Amino acid sequence: MSNQPLHIIGGGLAGSEAAWQAAEAGAQVVVHEMRGVKATDAHSTDNFAELVCSNSFRSDDHEQNAVGLLHEEMRRCGSLIMRAADQHKLPAGGALAVDRDGFSLAVTEAIHNHPNITVVREEIAGWPDADWQHVIIATGPLTSPALAAAVLEKTGEDSLAFFDAIAPIIHYDSIDHDIAWKQSRYDKAGPGGTGADYLNLPMDRDQYYAFVEALITAPLHEFKDWEKVPYFDGCLPIEVMAERGPETLRHGPMKPVGLTNPRNPTVKPYAIVQLRQDNALGTLWNMVGFQTKMRYGIQAEIFRMIPGLQNAQFARLGGLHRNTFINSPKVLSADLKLKVDPRIRFAGQVTGVEGYVESAACGLITGRLTAAEALGGSMDVPPVTTALGALIGHITGGHVEAESYSGARSFQPMNVNFGLFPEVTVEKPEGVKRWRGPEKTMAKRRAITGRALEDLKAWA
Numbered sequence: 001m002s003n004q005p006l007h008i009i010g011g012g013l014a015g016s017e018a019a020w021q022a023a024e025a026g027a028q029v030v031v032h033e034m035r036g037v038k039a040t041d042a043h044s045t046d047n048f049a050e051l052v053c054s055n056s057f058r059s060d061d062h063e064q065n066a067v068g069l070l071h072e073e074m075r076r077c078g079s080l081i082m083r084a085a086d087q088h089k090l091p092a093g094g095a096l097a098v099d100r101d102g103f104s105l106a107v108t109e110a111i112h113n114h115p116n117i118t119v120v121r122e123e124i125a126g127w128p129d130a131d132w133q134h135v136i137i138a139t140g141p142l143t144s145p146a147l148a149a150a151v152l153e154k155t156g157e158d159s160l161a162f163f164d165a166i167a168p169i170i171h172y173d174s175i176d177h178d179i180a181w182k183q184s185r186y187d188k189a190g191p192g193g194t195g196a197d198y199l200n201l202p203m204d205r206d207q208y209y210a211f212v213e214a215l216i217t218a219p220l221h222e223f224k225d226w227e228k229v230p231y232f233d234g235c236l237p238i239e240v241m242a243e244r245g246p247e248t249l250r251h252g253p254m255k256p257v258g259l260t261n262p263r264n265p266t267v268k269p270y271a272i273v274q275l276r277q278d279n280a281l282g283t284l285w286n287m288v289g290f291q292t293k294m295r296y297g298i299q300a301e302i303f304r305m306i307p308g309l310q311n312a313q314f315a316r317l318g319g320l321h322r323n324t325f326i327n328s329p330k331v332l333s334a335d336l337k338l339k340v341d342p343r344i345r346f347a348g349q350v351t352g353v354e355g356y357v358e359s360a361a362c363g364l365i366t367g368r369l370t371a372a373e374a375l376g377g378s379m380d381v382p383p384v385t386t387a388l389g390a391l392i393g394h395i396t397g398g399h400v401e402a403e404s405y406s407g408a409r410s411f412q413p414m415n416v417n418f419g420l421f422p423e424v425t426v427e428k429p430e431g432v433k434r435w436r437g438p439e440k441t442m443a444k445r446r447a448i449t450g451r452a453l454e455d456l457k458a459w460a
């Protein structure tokens with residue numbers, strides 16, 4: 001048995017959960033957390049697992065909601081983050097909201113009191129010490145610049161981003177396929193394509209002008225000074241492009257050239273929105289070139305004005321934030337190890353998962369995998385049919401890399417959602433004549449979540 005301690009850099013949502021899981025498994029853990037000696041731009045305390053913004057862990061419905069399922073899986077794996085959240089929950093309908101101070105103090109206390117955990121308040125300002133055999137980097141979206149520079153040097157230029165530029169992602173089966181058609185611009189197959197790789201949504205002149213008007217009058221997300229994201233000409237938010245003139249989008253991401261609507265081949269659409277496949281399963285499609293700073297509430301409403309998206313369900317809305325994250329599909333192996341230095345795993349938001357719960361979930365997995373190795377054994381990643389496995393599968397291999405219209409890197413942060421799970425088939429219940437859409441969707445979700453909890457048993 002190796003008696004090398006496991007070093008965790010960062011005591012946020014991911015680092016705290018990783019430390020807890022590893023320590024509970026019997027490994028010796030050292031957590032290196034810089035707050036206390038060096039602040040970040042967003043945290044306001046020295047507590048572990050501080051919630052920097054909202055106090056919500058989102059839906060707690062483990063039958064019908066993917067993040068609710070993730071909660072439940074984590075509870076079944078003895079999660080510290082979920083235990084503290086449940087102990088400090090506040091009334092919030094179907095959501096799990098927490099008293100933020102009570103929550104993070106409970107996590108801090110549990111970490112400090114665990115006999116297998118040592119806490120060191122320091123910034124790790126370069127590549128982890130060569131003597132450390134088992135390392136988890138969980139330094140989050142505000143990874144300190146010195147460590148970010150070391151990661152960049154180690155992994156290469158396009159492997160680390162400092163901002164995300166997120167275009168909305170839509171569930172494939174919520175797109176109206178009587179309106180959309182599949183075709184690549186000029187039928188170009190390109191490397192690995194078929195010539196019919198995009199879904200195209202046509203707009204006439206009136207629809208286009210109404211859409212542009214909605215974009216330029218939409219309320220924007222308010223940013224704090226340090227959060228302000230520099231614009232690059234190749235990667236402008238869609239509403240900023242629209243402001244430059246009503247015709248700008250028609251000459252940019254919505255240009256109607258090289259595409260023919262097979263249902264109306266003689267009429268040229270005035271503008272065309274393109275969707276590109278985002279995951280290997282083909283269940284998620286992103287809106288090409290549609291990164292945006294519009295407020296979340298208004299985005300779905302405006303994008304549903306696009307013909308074919310009138311009933312669109314969004315797996316992720318668009319955004320533009322300061323966010324340090326690695327190009328996980330390229331630099332990590334399926335068990336979250338850094339290919340160029342396999343002593344090191346990454347966990348949390350820095351891997352490209354998005355959100356408190358997802359970050360903690362990623363910490364849970366890396367804590368367990370790394371502890372197993374530190375104790376002389378090994379462990380598989382969770383099955384892809386579980387929320388834990390589906391999330392990790394997406395960041396390490398599920399995302400389909402594509403050349404981006406905007407020049408932004410194609411891999412962008414992702415919340416857990418049902419589009420990440422392998423399909424299930426559900427039979428119509430006996431005696432039911434007409435199975436309505438919502439009922440079928442609910443049955444499908446029940447089948448996915450039931451399968452997940454069953455498949456988790458062996459791993460947990």
Ligand SMILES: Cc1cc2nc3c(=O)[nH]c(=O)nc-3n(C[C@H](O)[C@H](O)[C@H](O)COP(=O)(O)OP(=O)(O)OC[C@H]3O[C@@H](n4cnc5c(N)ncnc54)[C@H](O)[C@@H]3O)c2cc1C
Nearest residue numbers: 010012013014034053054124139140144348349355356359
């Ligand atoms: C401003 C902002 C608002 C957000 N709002 C939400 C929200 O409302 N809801 C939501 O679900 N998600 C939100 N997120 C996204 C994300 O879920 C959280 O940032 C979450 O805290 C990520 O967990 P983490 O453990 O990966 O990172 P963190 O919780 O940020 O933990 C990383 C830790 O690493 C430490 N650290 C960094 N560099 C070093 C170093 N070199 N040496 C030692 N320690 C270091 C930091 O001090 C920090 O404690 C927000 C992110 C930001 C930046």
